Amino acid sequence: MKSPSQYIDDLKTKETSIAPLVIFRILFGLLMAFGAIRFIFSGWIEKLYLEPDFFFKFFGFEWVHVPQSAWLLYGLHLLIATSAIGIALGWKYRWAAILFFLSFSYAEMMDATNYLNHYYLVILVAFLMIFLPAHRSFSIDAFINKSIRQNNVPRLYLAVLQWQVGLVYVFAGLAKVNYDWLVHAMPLAVWLPARTDIPGLGLLFEQPWAPFLMSWAGAFYDLFIVFLLTSKRWWKAGYLLVIIFHLMTKVLFNIGMFPYIMICFTTIFIPVVYHQRSLKFLRKLFGKIRSVTILTPPVNASIPKVAPISSRTKSLSLVFMFFIIIQLIAPLRHLLYSGSVHWNEEGYRWSWRVMLLEKAGTAFFTVEDLRSGRKFEVENDLFLTAYQEKQMAFQPDFILQFAHHLNQHYMKKLGSEDLRITVRSRVSLNGRKSQTLIDPHTDLTKIHNTWLKKKWILPYEPQITAL
Amino acid sequence: MNATNLFRISRFSIIGILTLLILPGCNDSPGIRNQCSVDYDQEALFSAILRHQITPGYENLQSQLDQLKNDFDALQSDPDLANLDRLETTFADAYQAWKRVEIFHFGPAEELQAQSYFNLFPLDVLTVQNQLSSGFDSENSTQFDKGLPVLDYFIFHKTNPQDRLNYLLQSDVRAYFTAALDKMRSVANQVTEAYGGDYGDQFTTMTGTAAGSSLSLLINALSKFFEDNRRNQLGIPSGALTLDIPNPDKTEAYFSGISLNLLNKGVETAQMLYEGKTNSPGIKDYLEALEDEVDGEKIADQISTQFNKINQAIPPLENPLSKAVLDDKNDIAALYREMSSQVINLKTDLPSRLCISITYVDNPSDTD
Structure with missing residues (x-):
């Protein structure tokens, strides 16, 4: 067993083949380009960004604006696709990676209603890609500029990706170690019977014990898959499980790119020699076309030198370490808030709580003009799409944002500066009887969103505990 | 068999035994059970709702609409206040008959857009007035200009009974009234038919x-x-x-x-x-x-x-x-x-x- 400092030292001093990074770069770029093009052709740009009049924001990113122009929105997604292709080709790689990171992040922050954990993962990985030397082999950049060519890289670059992907699984697994998931098989007990139409598997999902089998299997998978993948003996079984598990979730749920993303991202755990073979194969493939032969400098040609640690590696290792530490702390930040994270959602996002809850809610907002005494209820669907309303009804920070929006709207409309806005909200969590989420007496116009405990969220009784 | 192999086998068997222990336990113990699954005959429930609520509801609607048609024709051929009175009563009955089936907005009713041909309100009176001269075309109407709300307007919007009677006798009103009513009758007939046929069977068996x-x-x-x-x-x-x-x-x-x-x-x-x-x-x-x-x-x-x-x-x-x-x-x-x-x-x-x-x-x- 190595000591942590020895482990970190090794990451900086010992080198490994660049091949896994190159493969990762290509897969990442192609997948993201495909994702962006799929998004463009799905009609979601109109549905998600042109039809709604109001957009929910993430804390601290309220400034993100949704351009109300089809040209700009399609342009943004084309930019995502183009920069992703740039990443895949290794063409002006750093610029492509920076552009991809910025454009993709911006697109995901336009409406927090559409928050998906796997898009957050893409944002994190895209950030890391900016610093990775993934373009120093088998790329247009390396073809043009011989001086950047490199066959080996410090292990650090591989390790940071492995840590990032690995901690997603482990935290997703820990989140599943909770009473509802294990003892009640919720919410899979709701979701599986809805898919009994699938040929073959459907018969399985009809069984009353099927959700239990799947819940436990899912928890075990998430908790331990990384340990299988990093084991020299078990990695093949591990990767096979990755493929089976994610394809299964693909069949079961409407989760879009997520299965492909994880199947591609986990290649980073596969032993280096397989990446080298794949690159050799690609080189042969491209070798048939004369002009691009030179694109592919022989892989594994030189023996790794034990090079002195460059200052670049030194500083990047600090950046990566800081990055990973934040990633290790962020999913646990909910422990700082009293009450259940499943109920109040304080610290719920950015924490790999994937497919964990089935929630439904109703929220009736009342506006009261304190000057005229006029009091009325709001028709939410005048401002929100059905999906936005559904998401808003159980997310306290969305309820607050919407109340503030209503305040602005009705101050103008009524010509009054003294409004009081309250909400009557009930939320049902994993099939339980609904409870009141927001204190119905709190004037939401007087509340501001902060990192502090939201006292205007009523606690769930009895307390639900979760990791 | 060496020690490593033994270890490997025991590791798998532990997982296997645990799984075997957990699975049957799920169905028996009161705490651990699938809260979405219940031993209840859904088909019997659907069949009862079909036989006792949907089908009688639509049949009643059909007959009320036929009655409305008869009363309206009677009024046209024999315009007196007694016939107007009868028409008014039948109208109220027909509206309530609709309310009984309006709730079943799925399947054939949804496909035929029953809701929009029967009861989108409030009525757009201006549009109706403008359309009166050109005649009502149920296929091209998208406005709030039809169904029970427009009959409600035709029959009742004048205060004086004699004025009401005279209004209903106008040829353009008569045409519009008949077109709107006929459309409703045709929708009601088609929905009833669907429930009597394939869709009814399908409805009872979609568990x-x-x-x-x-x-x-x-x-x-x-x-x-x-x-x-x-x-x-x-x-x-x-x-x-x-x-x-x-x-x-x-x-x-x-x-x-x-x-x-x-x-x-x-x-x-x-x-x-x-x-x-x-x-x-x-x-x-x-x-x-x-x-x-x-x-x-x-x-x-x-x-x-x-x-x-x-x-x-x-x-x-x-x-x-x-x-x-x-x-x-x-x-x-x-x-x-x-x-x-x-x-x-x-x-x-x-x-x-x-x-x-x-x-x-x-x-x-x-x-x-």
């Missing part, structure tokens, strides 16, 4: 809780019907949803003034779908069977209690609603509050407990 199963259709229909009634019958006319400014002219059946009857009928219909009829089960029976096996607070009776609270909040209201929303604000507000509580029960609690998702709020994109 399970998936989107598209009959249980999901019924729960979604109940929830949406009740939510829409709360909004359209009360929320908008009373001003509760419109800046506290009442809109008495936006009440249902504004001209005939049978809005309160219709409100009553709507609540009654929703309650009937939920509780069933004498000797015929409703959704509540299924819910009770499920809740009998689940820990935690039950909601089956809570929903019935809430229906009763609503029923008690209706009688104090002045008839028609168009007057009540102006003169009876407190009683209206009280009823609105009770109906809102029921929306929460029907839209949030009921589907959650039954493990059904509200499909009319669908996810446009991916989830995770």
